[in-house]
Amino acid sequence: MKNIIIIEDELIAAQNLQRQLSIVAPDLQIIATLQTIEESVEYFQEKPAPDLCFMDIHLADGLAFHIFEKVKVNCPIIFTTAYDQYALAAFKVNSIDYILKPINKADLQRALDKAKYFTQNAENSKIEALVEMFQKQNRQYKECFLIPMRDKLLPLKVDEIACIFIENKLTHIITYKEETYFIAQTLDTITDWLNPAHFFRANRQYIIAHHAIKDIVLWPLGKLSVNLYVKTPERIIISKARVHQFKDWYTR
Numbered sequence: 470m471k472n473i474i475i476i477e478d479e480l481i482a483a484q485n486l487q488r489q490l491s492i493v494a495p496d497l498q499i500i501a502t503l504q505t506i507e508e509s510v511e512y513f514q515e516k517p518a519p520d521l522c523f524m525d526i527h528l529a530d531g532l533a534f535h536i537f538e539k540v541k542v543n544c545p546i547i548f549t550t551a552y553d554q555y556a557l558a559a560f561k562v563n564s565i566d567y568i569l570k571p572i573n574k575a576d577l578q579r580a581l582d583k584a585k586y587f588t589q590n591a592e593n594s595k596i597e598a599l600v601e602m603f604q605k606q607n608r609q610y611k612e613c614f615l616i617p618m619r620d621k622l623l624p625l626k627v628d629e630i631a632c633i634f635i636e637n638k639l640t641h642i643i644t645y646k647e648e649t650y651f652i653a654q655t656l657d658t659i660t661d662w663l664n665p666a667h668f669f670r671a672n673r674q675y676i677i678a679h680h681a682i683k684d685i686v687l688w689p690l691g692k693l694s695v696n697l698y699v700k701t702p703e704r705i706i707i708s709k710a711r712v713h714q715f716k717d718w719y720t721r
Contacts, residue, residue, distance in 0.1 A: 473521045474501040476509050476536075477549070478529040486523060486549065486572060493578050497521075505530045510539045518543040521584055526550040547580045610664040616642070616650045625650065627667075631681035631699045633659055635674050645681065647699050669718050671695060675705050679719065 473490075477483040483502055490497055500519060503509045505528055513536070524546050526533050536542065551570040566580035615622040629644045635656055642650040652659070660670050671677050677695060686694040691709035707715045 471496070472498050472500045472519045473523065474503065474512070474519045475499060476503045476522065476524040476528070476533065478504040478525060478527075482525070482549075482570065486577075489572060489574055489577055493574055494581055504528065506533065506535050506539075509533075509536045513540045513542055520544065522546050524548055545584055547584065611662040614642075614652065616652060618650075623650070627663065630668075631678050631697055632701060632705075633676040634701065636702060643699050643701070645699065665718070666721065669715060671705050671707055671715070672711075674703075675701075677705060682719070685719075 475483055475486060477486065487499060487502075490499065501512060501516075503512055507530060509524075509528075522542070522544050524533050524536075526548055527550065533548075545565045547566045547568060548564055549568050549570060549572060565584055568576045568580055610627075612627050614625045614627065616625050617623075625642070625644070629646075631643050631645050633640065633642050633652075633656065635641075640652045640654060640656065640659070642652055644650075654662075656670070656673070656676060660668075660676060663676065667679050668676050669679070677697065681697045681699060683696045683698045686696065688694045688706065691712060693707040693712055693715065695705040695707060697705070
């Protein structure tokens with residue numbers, strides 16, 4: 470790991486980071502300092518990917534996450550920001566660390582050590598695989614939902630959920646007590662919220678919890694039918710194409 474870029478719209482903050490990097494890691498070479506989303510997109514479109522990028526979240530022309538919507542970024546990112554509310558969003562992209570400003574040498578050294586460790590242990594791997602490793606290590610999942618109930622919000626712990634399904638364009642949640650609740654979000658959104666070790670997207674209609682599975686029936690054409698401990702309005706079918714993935718998940 471040698472070449473890095475800095476994306477930071479505040480001159481003083483960029484100079485401070487450069488100064489600290491020169492002390493903590495003098496062997497690193499800063500090959501570019503960018504200030505906006507537009508400049509960053511142009512850079513990643515035209516230049517070879519650096520080994521590492523330090524990226525502020527609040528840039529002059531918007532949030533840095535828009536960069537990833539416009540261009541593919543093939544390098545690990547260390548986010549630097551004065552705000553902690555973007556941590557989850559940061560780890561959905563190429564982030565390996567998230568440093569709050571003002572940046573101190575200890576946090577900077579920790580982030581660099583982390584980047585060097587994974588780079589050295591994955592030097593023969595594609596950067597996409599490396600980034601996926603970082604994301605899995607830092608990913609945070611929901612532990613509780615807030616369910617609208619008339620004039621209040623009902624807390625519902627994720628470990629109380631047996632399955633989630635779509636019916637008549639409404640998202641239903643069924644608990645182990647066979648209580649039914651409604652939630653506004655789509656299954657795609659909810660799937661992203663849930664820990665994949667505990668929940669599986671069975672098909673377009675159903676997300677099922679590992680501990681809710683009662684038995685599994687062999688079905689024609691190589692499919693599986695999954696029965697839960699709770700009643701569901703229709704049979705839950707695992708397609709032949711997903712059977713192997715389902716078995717790996719269930720027998721983890």
